[in-house]
Amino acid sequence: MAQYSLEKDKIKILLLEGVHQSAVDVFQRAGYSNIEYHKASLGEEALQTAIKDAHFVGLRSRTQLTDNVIAKAEKLVGIGCFCIGTNQVNLKAAEKHGIPVFNAPFSNTRSVAELVLGQAIMLLRGIPKRNAAAHRGEWLKNAIGSFEARGKTLGVIGYGHIGTQLGILAETLGMRVIFFDIEDKLPLGNAQQVHTIEALLSGSDVVSLHVPETKQTKDMIGAKELAQMRKGSIFINASRGTVVDIPALASSIKENHLAGAAIDVFPVEPKSNNDEFISPLRGLDNVILTPHVGGSTLEAQENIGIEVAGKLVKYSDNGSTMTAVNFPEVSLAQHTGTSRLLHIHHNRPGVLIKINQAFAEQGINIAAQYLQTTIDIGYVVMEVDSDQGSKALEQMKLIEGTIRARLLR
Ligand SMILES: NC(=O)c1ccc[n+]([C@@H]2O[C@H](COP(=O)([O-])OP(=O)(O)OC[C@H]3O[C@@H](n4cnc5c(N)ncnc54)[C@H](O)[C@@H]3O)[C@@H](O)[C@H]2O)c1
Ligand SMILES: O=C(O)CC[C@@H](O)C(=O)O
Numbered sequence: 001m002a003q004y005s006l007e008k009d010k011i012k013i014l015l016l017e018g019v020h021q022s023a024v025d026v027f028q029r030a031g032y033s034n035i036e037y038h039k040a041s042l043g044e045e046a047l048q049t050a051i052k053d054a055h056f057v058g059l060r061s062r063t064q065l066t067d068n069v070i071a072k073a074e075k076l077v078g079i080g081c082f083c084i085g086t087n088q089v090n091l092k093a094a095e096k097h098g099i100p101v102f103n104a105p106f107s108n109t110r111s112v113a114e115l116v117l118g119q120a121i122m123l124l125r126g127i128p129k130r131n132a133a134a135h136r137g138e139w140l141k142n143a144i145g146s147f148e149a150r151g152k153t154l155g156v157i158g159y160g161h162i163g164t165q166l167g168i169l170a171e172t173l174g175m176r177v178i179f180f181d182i183e184d185k186l187p188l189g190n191a192q193q194v195h196t197i198e199a200l201l202s203g204s205d206v207v208s209l210h211v212p213e214t215k216q217t218k219d220m221i222g223a224k225e226l227a228q229m230r231k232g233s234i235f236i237n238a239s240r241g242t243v244v245d246i247p248a249l250a251s252s253i254k255e256n257h258l259a260g261a262a263i264d265v266f267p268v269e270p271k272s273n274n275d276e277f278i279s280p281l282r283g284l285d286n287v288i289l290t291p292h293v294g295g296s297t298l299e300a301q302e303n304i305g306i307e308v309a310g311k312l313v314k315y316s317d318n319g320s321t322m323t324a325v326n327f328p329e330v331s332l333a334q335h336t337g338t339s340r341l342l343h344i345h346h347n348r349p350g351v352l353i354k355i356n357q358a359f360a361e362q363g364i365n366i367a368a369q370y371l372q373t374t375i376d377i378g379y380v381v382m383e384v385d386s387d388q389g390s391k392a393l394e395q396m397k398l399i400e401g402t403i404r405a406r407l408l409r
Contacts, residue, residue: 005408006055009033011316012075014054016063017041019082022305023058030313040272048072056312058082059089061292062271067093077406078315080308083295084108084161085240087213091326095377098344098403100327102311106161107303108295112210112238113165115294119262120170120206121149122288123234128260132285145232145259147205150174155204157197157220158211158239159185166208167191178203182216201228206236213240223248232259238294241266250280253287260286264294319381319408321372328372328379338367339389340381340408346401347378355380358395364388377403 008031015023018039027035041062042050051057051073058080059065065079070093079094081103094101122128124147130140154170156163159179167177168189177191180200187193194200197220201207207229211217221237222245229235235258237244246267252258263281269292270277281287295304314320319342320332332340345351352371359366359382368383384392389407396405 005406011056012036012054013056013058013312014038014050015058016047017060017082019058019060019308020301020305022302023082023309024305026306026309026313030317032313032316043271044069051076056080056316058308058312061085061088062269063088065089065094070094070097070099077404078102078312080312082301082304082308085213086325087240095326095374096403098377100315100321100324102308102315102324104304104307105323107307108297108300109161109165111297111300112162112294113169115264115290116162116166116208116236116238116262117169117173119236119288120154120208120234121173123236123260123262123286124149124152124206126260126286128288129285152176152205153178153203155179155194155200155207156191157181157200157207157209159187159191159193160210162238163208163210164188164191166210175206197225198228201225202230204233205230206234208236209239209243211239211243213242217243219243219245221245221249223251226252226258229258231257234259235261236263238262238264241269247280250284253281253284260288262288262290264290265292317408319406321379326374328374328377330370330372330379330381332370332381335383335408337386338383339386339392340383341389341392341396342404342406342408343380343382343396343399343402344404345378345380345399346403347373347376348401351378351399351401352380354399355382355396358399359384359392362391362395364392364395 011032013027013032013035015037024035047069053075055075055077060083067090076099079089079099079101084105086101086103089101091101126145133140153176156167156179159181170177171189178194178200179191180194180197220243226248281289318332318334321327322329322331365385366382371380393405393407
């Protein structure tokens with residue numbers, strides 16, 4: 001598939017799930033006015049219709065970009081996840097079609113850490129159950145099951161951007177912090193790494209999960225792991241719903257093994273705010289249930305809008321793919337005085353040589369060349385004399401192994 005870069009007002013940007021206005025502002029400031037904006041996510045059929053002629057799509061965690069949807073999005077050039085998680089996108093399929101996927105790896109991490117810390121304090125004090133009782137007209141004024149955070153042990157599973165910030169915040173309250181991670185991590189503050197999940201579970205008063213959704217983290221916490229937690233301890237998950245066996249968690253709470261839990265993410269989440277939320281945890285007074293809002297603060301959403309829209313604009317304008325999660329990363333400054341060509345190809349021996357040969361035979365002068373590869377694809381960016389851009393694109397199209405080629409204006 002080869003294409004000339006379109007006029008900016010012909011480039012369709014599909015924004016879903018109410019991404020922040022800051023994203024729209026970034027696109028508009030960069031000259032992109034053809035924006036289709038939806039407040040909610042779209043089901044597969046509606047999504048296929050809306051994405052069919054879109055060049056860029058922006059989404060959050062609800063929209064599923066499956067292999068099937070991506071295959072039918074014939075014009076799609078780039079995907080922006082306006083969040084951290086990218087598990088809702090079939091990254092391999094996007095790569096196969098030569099489509100980079102961008103996200104915002106930092107912008108909402110502080111928001112999650114703050115929420116989790118607040119939940120830990122509330123749960124240690126038994127507040128959710130006292131709050132629920134008061135709403136029913138009951139008055140639970142006593143100190144039973146009510147503890148300070150000071151001196152308690154917080155166990156963090158997944159000591160990344162969120163886990164580390166949570167650890168530091170918890171230490172300011174006088175909590176002791178231990179963590180379990182598959183990587184050896186530099187402990188911040190006085191945190192200590194433990195080397196088995198069992199040591200973490202049995203050694204903590206509050207356990208909080210901050211791992212990504214992967215094959216290894218699926219059902220990472222089930223009945224066996226919950227039984228390894230201390231009696232009367234607290235469990236928090238604001239990572240991904242697939243990580244925890246929810247019926248097993250509900251049993252552990254009902255049997256009074258755990259004193260309480262806060263759950264922000266669920267294996268199946270309602271598609272929109274109008275759909276019913278169904279969970280075996282409903283009705284349990286000592287469980288805080290939140291609708292996947294760990295990262296939903298106005299500060300975070302505004303920053304995410306700016307960050308991800310900025311990355312899509314840079315890719316559209318300059319071909320820069322820095323921080324793409326599924327794609328060779330090429331950092332490029334703005335080009336002036338030359339035509340820039342983007343060529344995405346299957347990573348097989350000889351593709352670059354063939355492009356260079358074809359250009360040499362046609363007398364096309366290469367002013368600059370940048371190449372990066374992953375196991376499966378190669379991404380080469382070339383600059384040629386301005387009057388030779390169209391001819392160069394025609395030559396690129398003929399190269400065997402081409403997935404996409406694009407000429408920037
Ligand atoms: N609730 C929300 O609104 C919300 C907001 C932001 C992020 N999240 C979720 O939180 C996750 C974590 O975010 P982050 O920014 O801290 O990510 P991160 O990539 O910085 O950290 C994840 C950590 O988990 C570790 N890890 C991976 N697999 C593991 C395993 N099997 N066992 C133990 N450790 C493992 C990694 O080594 C890494 O240190 C995200 O992937 C996202 O799914 C949720
Ligand atoms: O905003 C969302 O829908 C997802 C938030 C969070 O889970 C993330 O991955 O950043």
